Amino acid sequence: MDPNKVNLSNLEQQSPSDIETKQFDYSKRAQWLRAAVLGANDGLVSTASLMMGVGAVKQDIKAMILTGFAGLVAGACSMAIGEFVSVYSQLDIEVAQMKREKLQRGSHLDGQSQSGQESKGNEKLPNPLQAAIASALAFSIGAMVPLLAASFIREYKVRLGVVVAAVTLALLAFGSLGAVLGKASPVKSSIRVLVGGWLAMAITFGLTKLIGVSGL
Numbered sequence: 001m002d003p004n005k006v007n008l009s010n011l012e013q014q015s016p017s018d019i020e021t022k023q024f025d026y027s028k029r030a031q032w033l034r035a036a037v038l039g040a041n042d043g044l045v046s047t048a049s050l051m052m053g054v055g056a057v058k059q060d061i062k063a064m065i066l067t068g069f070a071g072l073v074a075g076a077c078s079m080a081i082g083e084f085v086s087v088y089s090q091l092d093i094e095v096a097q098m099k100r101e102k103l104q105r106g107s108h109l110d111g112q113s114q115s116g117q118e119s120k121g122n123e124k125l126p127n128p129l130q131a132a133i134a135s136a137l138a139f140s141i142g143a144m145v146p147l148l149a150a151s152f153i154r155e156y157k158v159r160l161g162v163v164v165a166a167v168t169l170a171l172l173a174f175g176s177l178g179a180v181l182g183k184a185s186p187v188k189s190s191i192r193v194l195v196g197g198w199l200a201m202a203i204t205f206g207l208t209k210l211i212g213v214s215g216l
Helices: 003-013 016-057 061-108 111-124 128-151 156-181 186-214
Strands: none
Touching: 016 061, 016 128, 016 156, 016 186, 061 128, 128 156, 156 186
16 A cells, blocks of 8 residues: 555545644744743853853853853842743733623623633643743753853862853754754854854953953
């Protein structure tokens, strides 16, 4: 039997609603993954920049690690709170819209149909707590890269070099993954992410070094 005919037969047996559901689920997963990659990239760049800034004026490994850890905690909390507030606002808007739609069609639906519609609607509503946890976790994962890279290296210059190298590899990985999820060019996306991360670290390092030298 021709396998192409079998596959065609299976597709014909699937209802349009089944195909749409699978497509929707895939799209939903892709959006969450892309948001997670962006959150991890944010944690990576911001924490590494903070550590490089402190490393510009202090060679002490303890100061560098404490700064990175403080950046991780502060950034994760900020991301979680911001995402929670943002998604909760979206939730309020969607709930209000659902109530308006329910009132409009209330005279045309019986109780059982209304209950089914509410159940489907609740499944599609955003979850603020889930979004906050996911955002904080993604940020923390990215921030752990420079922290782990610097934790076990005492030599100052070697430590800075290892942090830059680890961040570079992570930026390339996050850039490629984000491009795949967004169906863009992995090479161009990786270069943009890499150059942006390098600029953030270089500017933070340079300005902090300048301020430290000037004695402000």
